[in-house]
Amino acid sequence: xxxxxxxxxxxxxxxxxxGLVKGVxxxxxxxxxxxxxxxxxxxxxxxKNYTIASSNVKEGDHVLDIAGGTGDxxxxxxxxxxxxxxxxxxxxxxxxxxxxxKNLLNHGxxxxxxxxxxxxxxxxxxxxxxxxxxxxxxxxxxxxxxALKQMHRVLKKGGTLLILEFSKVxxxxxxxxxxxxxxxxxxxxxxxxxxxxDSYQYLAESIRRHPDQETLKNMVLDAGFEFCEYHNLTGxxxxxxxxxxx
Amino acid sequence: MFRLTIEKSLNHFIxxxxxxxxxxxxxxxxxxxxxxDLTLFFLCLNSRIFVIDSPQHKKVxxxxxxxxxxxxxxxxxxxxxxxxxxxxxxINGSVNTAQQLASLLSSSSIDIEELISQYTGDIVAxxxxxxxRQIKKATIKNDxxxxxxxxxxxxxxxxxxxRSKFFKGRV
Ligand SMILES: C[S@@+](CC[C@H](N)C(=O)[O-])C[C@H]1O[C@@H](n2cnc3c(N)ncnc32)[C@H](O)[C@@H]1O
Numbered sequence: 001x002x003x004x005x006x007x008x009x010x011x012x013x014x015x016x017x018x019g020l021v022k023g024v025x026x027x028x029x030x031x032x033x034x035x036x037x038x039x040x041x042x043x044x045x046x047x048k049n050y051t052i053a054s055s056n057v058k059e060g061d062h063v064l065d066i067a068g069g070t071g072d073x074x075x076x077x078x079x080x081x082x083x084x085x086x087x088x089x090x091x092x093x094x095x096x097x098x099x100x101x102k103n104l105l106n107h108g109x110x111x112x113x114x115x116x117x118x119x120x121x122x123x124x125x126x127x128x129x130x131x132x133x134x135x136x137x138x139x140x141x142x143x144x145x146x147a148l149k150q151m152h153r154v155l156k157k158g159g160t161l162l163i164l165e166f167s168k169v170x171x172x173x174x175x176x177x178x179x180x181x182x183x184x185x186x187x188x189x190x191x192x193x194x195x196x197x198d199s200y201q202y203l204a205e206s207i208r209r210h211p212d213q214e215t216l217k218n219m220v221l222d223a224g225f226e227f228c229e230y231h232n233l234t235g236x237x238x239x240x241x242x243x244x245x246x
Numbered sequence: 247m248f249r250l251t252i253e254k255s256l257n258h259f260i261x262x263x264x265x266x267x268x269x270x271x272x273x274x275x276x277x278x279x280x281x282x283d284l285t286l287f288f289l290c291l292n293s294r295i296f297v298i299d300s301p302q303h304k305k306v307x308x309x310x311x312x313x314x315x316x317x318x319x320x321x322x323x324x325x326x327x328x329x330x331x332x333x334x335x336x337i338n339g340s341v342n343t344a345q346q347l348a349s350l351l352s353s354s355s356i357d358i359e360e361l362i363s364q365y366t367g368d369i370v371a372x373x374x375x376x377x378x379r380q381i382k383k384a385t386i387k388n389d390x391x392x393x394x395x396x397x398x399x400x401x402x403x404x405x406x407x408x409r410s411k412f413f414k415g416r417v
Binding site: 059159221226244 | 299
């Protein structure tokens with residue numbers, strides 16, 4: 001029998017998930033930034049700022065942003081690493097990379113490299129980066145364990161991994177409000193602003209299927225990282241896991 | 247937030263001054279303050295310092311046990327030798343390594359009283375301040391602070407961390 005995995009709340013053939021995820025992001029790419037602002041009421045910017053503040057990235061560093069999409073983190077990292085540093089924005093999806101390139105050009109940034117790559121098989125040498133980040137990307141990856149091992153491989157000793165992702169809400173009251181919001185309003189926003197209810201239904205569902213804070217922390221440690229801590233943001237709606245390769 | 251602020255201040259200082267960290271590279275130094283149930287682990291790797299809540303499987307090279315007052319005194323530039331002489335701290339491991347880290351902490355001008363007040367409440371911070379002032383012999387360096395800039399940066403980025411979690415060992 002074929003192996004299955006989840007795609008939102010659906011069980012699908014494991015081989016098919018990547019293609020289905022691609023369909024979602026092909027469909028949302030053009031409206032992705034607008035929808036991010038609408039759905040999170042701008043809060044995703046604060047979450048991303050916190051990620052950058054936690055990164056310890058400094059001038060001259062080499063940074064890889066995986067599943068970087070439209071480039072929010074890459075733009076901020078570029079400023080931090082200065083002219084001697086290097087930032088690579090990678091994503092599996094060419095439509096998202098296309099939007100990312102446009103976005104960076106609009107910000108006057110031309111010295112970020114774009115690499116189309118699956119997080120599960122990164123085309124970079126071992127021990128290359130001072131920091132690897134993945135924001136709101138990991139939950140879409142089919143084999144998360146493989147992807148985490150790849151992130152460990154490409155980081156230098158003493159390099160930092162940052163995973164920003166939706167997570168498990170700490171407070172029951174907030175969880176109820178959040179459930180109402182994400183299963184009723186988000187797909188409707190998707191329909192209204194992007195004419196695409198299904199993709200936003202998937203996004204809401206995929207958040208619930210993603211491992212909770214402690215589970216993800218253990219997965220990160222299992223991938224070879226020696227240290228991993230997480231910090232809940234907005235009551236655990238989102239968590240930032242920070243790990244170190246020692 | 248507490249650890250993040252210290253980590254950022256240290257790394258800001260290290261990067262701005264091109265500080266050589268080879269003597270503490272790959273070392274873990276821990277600070278324990280019993281009175282406020284606080285333990286900080288400092289790990290030096292890749293020319294930067296990580297302030298972590300647990301050393302996991304890594305061996306702690308040097309551990310310092312301080313009281314409130316000597317903890318503050320270290321951040322204000324007191325020499326560890328003097329604190330040891332006065333039996334204000336206990337050090338297990340190389341005093342030299344501990345001093346290297348202590349010097350970094352004081353050079354980066356972290357306003358530890360203010361940081362603690364954000365998490366323990368002003369009363370504890372005030373008591374800490376008072377206790378610290380009783381250490382008369384400590385050598386205190388000039389307290390010009392870069393922390394306000396860093397704090398602003400972090401505060402704007404931060405979305406209400408729960409205070410109660412701090413002493414349970416979260417970021
Ligand atoms: C929700 S977007 C996040 C974009 C950006 N990081 C942000 O925070 O705004 C998720 C991204 O993950 C990418 N993605 C999905 N599966 C991937 C995989 N296996 N490897 C790399 N990127 C992947 C998608 O193409 C999409 O651009």
